[in-house]
Amino acid sequence: MNEDQNLRGKTEREIRQKLLQAIFELRMPPGARLTESVLADAFDVSRTVIRLVIARMTQDGVLVKRPNGATCVASPTRSEISQILRVRRMVEPEIAGDLARSYKKLSFAPIVEHLRKEELARTSGSYGDLVRLTGEFHLHLAELSGNRFLFNLIYQLQALVCLGVVMYTNTEIACPEDEHRQIADSIMSGDDESAAELMVHHLDHVEENILSSSKQHIHFNETLKWLSGE
Amino acid sequence: MNEDQNLRGKTEREIRQKLLQAIFELRMPPGARLTESVLADAFDVSRTVIRLVIARMTQDGVLVKRPNGATCVASPTRSEISQILRVRRMVEPEIAGDLARSYKKLSFAPIVEHLRKEELARTSGSYGDLVRLTGEFHLHLAELSGNRFLFNLIYQLQALVCLGVVMYTNTEIACPEDEHRQIADSIMSGDDESAAELMVHHLDHVEENILSSSKQHIHFNETLKWLSGE
DNA sequence: ACATCCAAAATTGGATGCAATTAATAGTAC
DNA sequence: GTACTATTAATTGCATCCAATTTTGGATGT
Structure with missing residues (x-):
């Protein structure tokens, strides 16, 4: 290549x-x-x-x-991914609820456009793009909140969760069905409680997928020395 | 010097x-x-x-x-400080509550030691130390949570809030009375609801102090010159 | 006196070179 | 054949150096 x-x-x-x-x-x-x-x-x-x-x-x-x-x-451990998702559960449901509460003032064009791209990557089977895009969905929401500190936070955490996904989950199971679309629908229809609840469940599902999977990430020779020696 | x-x-x-x-x-x-x-x-x-x-x-x-x-x-604006405190209100009350719920397993020696230092700086009137220390209180709590991502988050946000305090508040009003001690007491006695609620109020007070104050920050673009002469 | 334009100083961004530390390898003794 | 050591290679970290851009200062003309 x-x-x-x-x-x-x-x-x-x-x-x-x-x-x-x-x-x-x-x-x-x-x-x-x-x-x-x-x-x-x-x-x-x-x-x-x-x-x-x-x-x-x-x-x-x-x-x-x-x-x-x-x-x-x-190479974050499962435990670290749990810690990250715990932080995200503290903020993202509240973000989703807030967005739903002010859905009249917001422009959701980027969101629906994103959902289209996500669906495309899912059907075309380009895994690398899908992982990146599913992360970017949450970034779009954070951006819509207009709070740049929230955006930065989600940006950092989301990248590591993506790493956890590629390490510990088996390809397509990673990003459950159309949960993103459901969340977006709730937000765009102004149903704040539903949006927040769906977000909690979504993050729970991501964590379940990572924790329950038995996939072992393979470390390279060079790094193995490190881990065993230290 | x-x-x-x-x-x-x-x-x-x-x-x-x-x-x-x-x-x-x-x-x-x-x-x-x-x-x-x-x-x-x-x-x-x-x-x-x-x-x-x-x-x-x-x-x-x-x-x-x-x-x-x-x-x-x-030189963060008041609006940015509000955004930051909004994020902190999403996580810090929950941190305080969690710590209170597991108060039996935790060691609070660093916290009480810190409160002592904070009180010392307050009475001795060393303002720079006080600003730094009041920020570090929240860092101690985040550290106790055992979640390094929470710690990083609070670390970043706390530094900017400290900047906001020195920019917009008049010296001693900055860090309200002994709210830190009350929060610590609630946590150490295992009263999770009280701990979370006190934390919300504490963050609200910090925001009020910054937003209500009429202090205008002066932008120094040539301060370095007389700084070297000192 | 004020604005404009040009030259000179300063400042950032990037590249290369050098010393110190760490990893790899070969060689030797057992 | 294995373990240990010493020599060599490689990599990081730091400092200096060079180019490109920006800012400052002054000169000139209106």
């Missing part, structure tokens, strides 16, 4: 985007070690900008820094 | 800590422009590490990057 055409991007933001996409598509799976040099080569920039990318994505939690300085793709 | 002794620190984490403290003490007030060079000089490191510090604190929201690339200390 030729990564040159696909990966090269100049600005720091583009590089982060592409790298995240590569991670969701499992071209750089959880636990994989990333060296600054190979990233600098892959994106055709100097190590300096790669260091900034790594610093940012480390703070986002998508990458982790080992005690010796090596950076790896994060 | 000689800032050399005070500011110089080698590791990136130390530098961030010192810079944050300097901001809370208004030596680098909201709106002040920070150039990489003067920071590099002040901390006696190269611009490279300063750039990492800036990148991280920018992501935390404590610093902001203007369209032209200049970095300034964030």
Whole structure:
């Protein structure tokens, strides 16, 4: 596979985007070690900008820094995913309820457009896109709330949940049916209680899928040494 | 006072800590422009590490990057502080309630120790310390929850609220009386409903203080000059 | 006196080079 | 054949250097 055409991007933001996409598509799976040099080569920039990318994505939690300085793709445990979803259950049902309460003032065009794309990815079976899109649904809602701190929060947490999904769930089971559409319908019809409740159940389902699944994520040789030695 | 002794620190984490403290003490007030060079000089490191510090604190929201690339200390509007406190009201009452429900399994020694320090700073009138400490109280609670994502969330939001406090409130009014102690008492006695309710009221009071105050923040764009002369 | 435009200084963004730390490998002894 | 060690390769972290952009200051003309 030729990564040159696909990966090269100049600005720091583009590089982060592409790298995240590569991670969701499992071209750089959880636990994989990333060296600054190979990233600098892959994106055709100097190590300096790669260091900034790594610093940012480390703070986002998508990458982790080992005690010796090596950076790896994060491989969150099931327990950590639970912690994340616990936070999301604190805020997202309330977001959904609030949106439903002010549904008259909001423009839902981006949402319905998104649901269309999601459905398309689901039927066409492009898994990497589907994982990314199902995460982006929640981002759209956070954005609609008009609270940029909520958006940032959901952005960070959602990325790690996506990682958990690709690690622990078996392909299509990941994103249950059309729960997103039901939530959107409740919001757009102004039914705040239903919207909040559906959101709780949705997040519960995501957690169930991850916790109940027996799928074991495979770590690479290099990272295995780390885990056993430390 | 000689800032050399005070500011110089080698590791990136130390530098961030010192810079944050300097901001809370208004030596680098909201709106002040920070150039990489003067920071590099002040901390006696190269611009490279300063750039990492800036990148991280920018992501935390404590610093902001203007369209032209200049970095300034964030000067959040009252509206933004409201947004932040809205997020905190979504999670912190629930945290307090959860802690109260499992109060038997928790060790509250750090909390009581913290309350002591807070009281000390309040009576001794060291304002910079007080602002920092009142923020750290909430961090202690988040830490007790054992959920590192909650901790990160509160960490980011709390820093910006501290900025809002120093910008918009008149000194001592900032951190109402002994609300922290009341919250801690409820938690340590296992009264979850009271703990959650007190937390809501506490956050409401903080917001009221900021919104009702008529204090106008003055943007310093050339403060660094007389700061060096001090 | 005021506005405009051009030159010079400053500042950010990026690349390269160097030292220190860490991982890998080969070689040797048992 | 295995374990241990020493040498070598590789990677991170930091500092300096170069280019590109922005800001400042002043000169000029109206």
